[in-house]
Amino acid sequence: MSSEVKWGSRDWANEQLAFAISELRGQGRRASKLALCIEIKRRLEDHGFWWQARTLNFWIHRLQKGEFDFDVDVGPFLVKRRKDLHWSDALRNFWRPARR
Numbered sequence: 309m310s311s312e313v314k315w316g317s318r319d320w321a322n323e324q325l326a327f328a329i330s331e332l333r334g335q336g337r338r339a340s341k342l343a344l345c346i347e348i349k350r351r352l353e354d355h356g357f358w359w360q361a362r363t364l365n366f367w368i369h370r371l372q373k374g375e376f377d378f379d380v381d382v383g384p385f386l387v388k389r390r391k392d393l394h395w396s397d398a399l400r401n402f403w404r405p406a407r408r
Contacts, residue, residue, distance in 0.1 A: 316355050318357070321352055321360045324348050324351070324352060324360065325348075325352070325360040325364055327348070328344070328345045328348045328349070329364070329367050331345060332345055332367050332368065332370070332371045332376060333376055338371065341371065342368065342371060342372070345364060346368065348364065349364045349365060352364065
């Protein structure tokens with residue numbers, strides 16, 4: 309948050325909203341992101357910024373629907389290995405550096 313913005317002002321509320329949206333769209337644990345953004349939403353409501361709180365609520369519901377989940381396609385890695393290899397093993401092998 310910028311040092312020029314007064315706490316509790318409209319600019320503060322807009323910065324809180326922008327921060328919360330970036331957190332929701334970023335990587336990380338869903339429960340942690342949800343708890344943080346619900347707290348920000350509550351703070352916005354307490355200070356009378358209903359529009360920002362309502363907008364954040366829409367973004368929170370998008371997270372809850374799973375719109376920001378990151379899926380990794382490990383299909384190509386399963387083809388090169390045994391058929392009984394679990395997807396988590398293929399993913400672990402994918403991130404491990406190649407041996408030379």
